[in-house]
Amino acid sequence: MPEPLNFERDASDWPNRAASRLVETPGIRWHVQVAGTGPPLLLLHGTGASTHSWAGLLPLLAERYTVIAPDLPGQGFTSLTGRRDLSITGMSRALRTLLDTLNLEPQTAVGHSAGAAIATRMSLDGQLNPQSIVALNGAFVPFGGVVTRLFSPLAKLLTLNPIVPQIFAWSASDRSSVERLLKSTGSVIPETSLALYQRLFASPPHVSATLNMMASWDLESLLRDLPRLKPQLLLVIGENDLTISPDDAHLVGRLVPSSRAIRLPALGHLAHEENPARIAGVIGDRPFD
Numbered sequence: 001m002p003e004p005l006n007f008e009r010d011a012s013d014w015p016n017r018a019a020s021r022l023v024e025t026p027g028i029r030w031h032v033q034v035a036g037t038g039p040p041l042l043l044l045h046g047t048g049a050s051t052h053s054w055a056g057l058l059p060l061l062a063e064r065y066t067v068i069a070p071d072l073p074g075q076g077f078t079s080l081t082g083r084r085d086l087s088i089t090g091m092s093r094a095l096r097t098l099l100d101t102l103n104l105e106p107q108t109a110v111g112h113s114a115g116a117a118i119a120t121r122m123s124l125d126g127q128l129n130p131q132s133i134v135a136l137n138g139a140f141v142p143f144g145g146v147v148t149r150l151f152s153p154l155a156k157l158l159t160l161n162p163i164v165p166q167i168f169a170w171s172a173s174d175r176s177s178v179e180r181l182l183k184s185t186g187s188v189i190p191e192t193s194l195a196l197y198q199r200l201f202a203s204p205p206h207v208s209a210t211l212n213m214m215a216s217w218d219l220e221s222l223l224r225d226l227p228r229l230k231p232q233l234l235l236v237i238g239e240n241d242l243t244i245s246p247d248d249a250h251l252v253g254r255l256v257p258s259s260r261a262i263r264l265p266a267l268g269h270l271a272h273e274e275n276p277a278r279i280a281g282v283i284g285d286r287p288f289d
Contacts, residue, residue, distance in 0.1 A: 002203065016035065019058070019069075020051075023101055028098075029078065031051065032070040033068075036065050038066055039108065040068060040105060043058065043067060043111075044070075044112070044119055046112040046113030046114045047213055050072075050076030050196075050206075051069050052196040054069050054272070057280055060276060060280035070095070072115075074208065075210060079205065085216070086212045086216050087216035088216075092121050095128075096128070099128075107130055108130055112137065113243070114213070117222055120222065120233075123230065123231055124229060130231050132233070134236060135233065135252075136236045137238050137244050140219065141219065141252070142220055175194075178194065186238065188268075189273045233256050236262050240265075240268040
């Protein structure tokens with residue numbers, strides 16, 4: 001039987017472990033990493049990932065910023081009490097409570113994939129007031145056609161069956177399955193990172209929270225509200241991204257005329273894991289000055 005991740009047992013070798021802390025807010029026991037000095041910067045990982053995905057990037061950013069990197073609700077080592085709202089709006093509110101508890105107000109928000117959508121939703125809803133948002137292969141555009149009509153209902157059905165996360169977690173014991181999944185992103189990541197993804201996918205609560213997040217996802221309203229976005233938006237695009245079409249950034253750019261885009265050749269969806277130094281350079285270049 002697959003076992004849930006346990007911080008005391010499983011986090012001893014977690015990337016940037018010295019920066020880890022556990023923080024309690026109503027209904028959520030957060031795992032968050034805080035490191036560095038300087039202007040506060042929020043790092044939000046994508047669906048199904050965790051703070052481990054910032055293994056190489058966080059130390060580089062901590063040279064210039066106070067970095068705040070949480071595991072999203074239910075994912076990684078962040079645990080939930082009871083059923084929580086894992087929609088974009090629900091996560092935005094939960095993260096606002098975490099930031100209030102930490103007494104930190106990010107001036108920059110960096111989000112990968114779904115994390116970029118959450119950071120943007122937080123700004124639109126007044127939960128965050130950053131000067132800039134950096135979207136690393138940001139997931140802003142809904143899937144098209146029949147996928148849109150079927151995906152969310154299917155995910156909701158899966159989340160209602162408590163045995164489904166166990167089945168998904170069992171499949172993670174097959175390393176080749178995890179390798180194929182990550183290869184399908186267009187990225188080549190270190191072996192150490194692949195092993196950590198396998199550990200995550202083998203945890204039923206992590207899988208369950210990921211499915212719940214997917215079932216609750218509403219990108220249509222986010223896309224509709226994007227023209228109201230006030231912070232500067234930097235779109236960082238891996239040209240080899242096989243998960244999110246690089247062309248989606250063109251649509252986002254039209255909706256947010258003040259945005260800027262940087263294309264990175266040869267990097268895929270997990271560009272920040274493939275080449276963290278390149279991503280740190282992009283973030284620190286102040287492209288709007």
